[in-house]
Every structure is written in structure tokens, then in C-alpha cells.
Amino acid sequence: MRILVTGGAGFIGSHLTRRLLAEGHAVSVVDNESNGRRENVPPGAQYAYADVTRLAEVEQTFVRGLDAVCHVAGQVSILRSFSDPIADLRTNVEGT
Secondary structure (H helix, E strand, O other): OEEEEEOOOOHHHHHHHHHHHHOOOEEEEEEOOOOOOHHHOOOOOEEEEOOOOOHHHHHHHHHOOOOEEEEOOOOOOHHHHHHOHHHHHHHHHHOO
């Protein structure tokens, strides 16, 4: 299967990507590196620096065709969710 993992440079996303690759799937990763790092993305995954809140940045990944999306990108800071609730909403709700 061709699978997109959003947030694939973070802790959970990189482990999920590693497992999907081990199972023989073609994996694409998008991440804005706000919580993750590029070096966390396992070799073999296609990587794009992109923000799930910006459709134009993520759209290119969908053009190649996908069978599934594992959406694990998210704004995880409780403090930021109170200090900037709009950004929290855009990432965690609209980004889906």
C-alpha cells in the first residue's frame, strides 16, 4: 500500500513509519518539524517538509496517489493551546 504519515518526523510518526516500511509499504512522510526532526524519518520513506494546515504544501503528496493516511501530526503543547488556541485549532482540527 502507499501510505502517508503526517507528523512522521516525530516520535510516534517515525516509529509508525519504520513499522510500515518493515511491512513492505511505500511510505510518504510530511512534517513541519515543529515537534519532530528530519533525521528521525527512517531511510526508505519519501519525505516532504510541509505543514498540514497549508493545503498547497501537502497537496503534492496526494497527487502521487495514496491508499491510506495515518494522521499523527498535531500541536501537543497544552500551554500553546491556551496561549494560541487558533493555531491549535488549525493544526489539530483543520489539519485533519
